[in-house]
Amino acid sequence: MVHAIDVARxxxxxxxxxxxxDLMTNLRVNKLLYFAQGECLRRLGYPLFDDDIEAWTYGxxxxxxxxxxxxxxxxxxxxxxxxxxxxxTEQEKDxxxxxxxxxxxxxxxxxxxxxxxxKSPWATAHQNGDKHAKISSESIKCxxxxxxxxxxxxxxxxxxxCVGYRDKDGYLVLxxxxxxx
Numbered sequence: 001m002v003h004a005i006d007v008a009r010x011x012x013x014x015x016x017x018x019x020x021x022d023l024m025t026n027l028r029v030n031k032l033l034y035f036a037q038g039e040c041l042r043r044l045g046y047p048l049f050d051d052d053i054e055a056w057t058y059g060x061x062x063x064x065x066x067x068x069x070x071x072x073x074x075x076x077x078x079x080x081x082x083x084x085x086x087x088x089t090e091q092e093k094d095x096x097x098x099x100x101x102x103x104x105x106x107x108x109x110x111x112x113x114x115x116x117x118x119k120s121p122w123a124t125a126h127q128n129g130d131k132h133a134k135i136s137s138e139s140i141k142c143x144x145x146x147x148x149x150x151x152x153x154x155x156x157x158x159x160x161x162c163v164g165y166r167d168k169d170g171y172l173v174l175x176x177x178x179x180x181x
Contacts, residue, residue: 004033004051004062006087008069010096012077015104023076026069027058031111034060034122036099037137038144044091047137055125055133059115063132094153102150119143 008029015024033053040048053060069077088096103111115122121139 001047002049002087002092004049004065005068007033007036007049007096008062008065010088011100012079014100016076016078023078025074025076025108026066026072027074028108028111029069029077030061030065031059031108031115032099032103033062033065034115034140035103035111036096038140038147039099039150040092040095041137041141042144042147042149043095048092048095053135053140054131055122055135056131057126059112060122060135098150098152101153 011029011032012024033049037048037053040046049062051062051064053062055061072078103114106114117123121135121143124139125133125135
């Protein structure tokens with residue numbers, strides 16, 4: 001099992017290397033951690049990381065991740081962090097990419113609202129206004145199992161869809177019916 005900081009670094013690295021993607025803030029990365037944990041529990045049946053998630057005013061927060069990045073305030077996290085390619089299983093990477101594709105398109109304030117849904121794990125844990133109430137993995141799992149599945153990345157073609165071959169000079173040779181010359 002990985003640590004939440006490994007997942008945070010994964011999200012931050014992607015956000016900081018893709019020019020069209022919003023840079024990652026502490027608030028944003030903590031919401032994505034929550035959605036990644038929920039999706040992993042739903043899809044793979046186990047938690048992605050074992051760090052506690054707490055119900056804070058602006059939604060679910062992993063305290064260690066928050067403390068690590070609080071020096072950036074509300075601004076983007078601008079650090080180069082390297083994850084070992086073996087940190088995540090292939091299935092976990094699929095979950096992380098799917099979470100980023102599905103939830104990353106929303107603004108941070110929308111992610112906060114999405115984490116505050118009525119009867120959500122955050123709402124249940126935060127109902128008495130406790131700032132640091134722990135959100136259980138079981139409550140996250142039960143809640144995410146009730147949500148519609150997020151779309152999963154699929155390769156748009158099958159290997160059998162590929163036609164042609166490369167000649168000795170590296171040129172693509174297509175069957176006559178597909179060659180437009």
